[in-house]
Amino acid sequence: MAEPEVEPEEDSGVEPEIEPADSAAAEREGIEAGCPVGMGYGDAHRCGRELHVAPDGADEKPVCLMHSEDPNKESGLLFDAFWREFERILEDAGESKAHFEHFVFPRLDFREREFQAICSFRSAKFKQNADFRNATFKQDVTFRNATFDQDADFLRATFTQGVRFVETTFHGTANWARSRFLDRAEFRRTKFIPRIVGRPSAAFSLASFSKPDEIIFEDVDLSRALFHNSDVSQVWFTSSVLWRNRDGNRGLAVFEETIPHDSGYAKGLEKNGQPNYRAVAQIYQQLKKNYDSRQDYWTANEFHFGEMEMKRLAEPTEGPFLQARQWLHRNLSLVALYRYASDYGNSYTKPIVWLLGILILFASLLPLPGVGLMRQGAKQTETYTSVWDVQKSYGEDLWAEVCLVGNGAITSVDAATFQKGAEYAPAYPLGRVLAIFETLLTSSLFALFLLAIRRQFRR
Numbered sequence: 001m002a003e004p005e006v007e008p009e010e011d012s013g014v015e016p017e018i019e020p021a022d023s024a025a026a027e028r029e030g031i032e033a034g035c036p037v038g039m040g041y042g043d044a045h046r047c048g049r050e051l052h053v054a055p056d057g058a059d060e061k062p063v064c065l066m067h068s069e070d071p072n073k074e075s076g077l078l079f080d081a082f083w084r085e086f087e088r089i090l091e092d093a094g095e096s097k098a099h100f101e102h103f104v105f106p107r108l109d110f111r112e113r114e115f116q117a118i119c120s121f122r123s124a125k126f127k128q129n130a131d132f133r134n135a136t137f138k139q140d141v142t143f144r145n146a147t148f149d150q151d152a153d154f155l156r157a158t159f160t161q162g163v164r165f166v167e168t169t170f171h172g173t174a175n176w177a178r179s180r181f182l183d184r185a186e187f188r189r190t191k192f193i194p195r196i197v198g199r200p201s202a203a204f205s206l207a208s209f210s211k212p213d214e215i216i217f218e219d220v221d222l223s224r225a226l227f228h229n230s231d232v233s234q235v236w237f238t239s240s241v242l243w244r245n246r247d248g249n250r251g252l253a254v255f256e257e258t259i260p261h262d263s264g265y266a267k268g269l270e271k272n273g274q275p276n277y278r279a280v281a282q283i284y285q286q287l288k289k290n291y292d293s294r295q296d297y298w299t300a301n302e303f304h305f306g307e308m309e310m311k312r313l314a315e316p317t318e319g320p321f322l323q324a325r326q327w328l329h330r331n332l333s334l335v336a337l338y339r340y341a342s343d344y345g346n347s348y349t350k351p352i353v354w355l356l357g358i359l360i361l362f363a364s365l366l367p368l369p370g371v372g373l374m375r376q377g378a379k380q381t382e383t384y385t386s387v388w389d390v391q392k393s394y395g396e397d398l399w400a401e402v403c404l405v406g407n408g409a410i411t412s413v414d415a416a417t418f419q420k421g422a423e424y425a426p427a428y429p430l431g432r433v434l435a436i437f438e439t440l441l442t443s444s445l446f447a448l449f450l451l452a453i454r455r456q457f458r459r
């Protein structure tokens, strides 16, 4: 599958900003022509509304009420006048395009609102919380370059056609929980920079995507985004998307793992007061599937670690001997051992290091019960104590011990490689038990090594 092509927006050209009005003449002309803010291309699309008298310092250049940063717009007559004009534009537009470019919005309540027009909020500024809960956009809507100074709430909003959050900046939490995206949605270079530490930057929990491969995240920091209970297995995450790094450089993590569970956004992440690791595992599994299907196995493996880690942490929550069983699950279950041995198949050096360690360990363990060897037709068993001869010098004895460990090493390698030693054999019965145990361990580790190699280098 190819990267989704960048679809140029019809009005994405160079934006005419507020025009220079540094000379008195230009200013006079400006007053005659009204508000100088460009609403589309060039002068033809200048705002032209009557200039608003704002307090000193509110606006750089005189502009109309809609484009003014005048804080008095938050209430009273100016607030009413702003919304009257807004409604007029929307009504006049009907089902064609409604232009709100560069508008500076005061407190906003669009709950349950149905927008019939194609809405352009390009470069708009939302100074207060923007409430779009249950709103429906019947046609295309763009928030390109817009800035949300506070929270933006699109809870249960419906985007019937395309929606663009291209280069949109969110300084609060952007909430798309339970939103329905029926068509294309673009989150390109969207800046999620919430001011409050620990709060999510964007929430997509329970959001539904009707055309998942037209939901595009490009060059976006998703380290504080929430996706639980929504299906992200086919959404487009380009390679420039940023995820959170797991502690200890062990792959990638989603924010669901770290968000405090008393947060209003963490619904579904807790079960009977316990973290719901299964829900988080599901996100990892979907992300893994997503990156796998785009043949980005590197990133898929990074999510694989998270998925397995959630399985390890999802410990039993009821039944007898609960604490002991929980401890066992976390530390000695198969999934826990899988982690120790190979980072859930992500590391092929780990099993090799373990393998070497096991060989060395058993080389030194086997002489304890004894290593048997054939000498001049007779079987002789040597142990650490048996080779120590008080008649001999200290140096000679030490050398004898070293030779014994050497014999142990050969026996150990024999056991690891399923060889029945022709010359050396572990002493019966304890030595044999040790050797069998070693064979089991080393063959499992070798299998894990092969599995990890396959995971890392699959096509």
Ligand SMILES: [Zn+2]
Binding pocket: 035, 036, 037, 047, 048, 049, 063, 064, 065, 066, 067
């Ligand atoms: Zn204007």
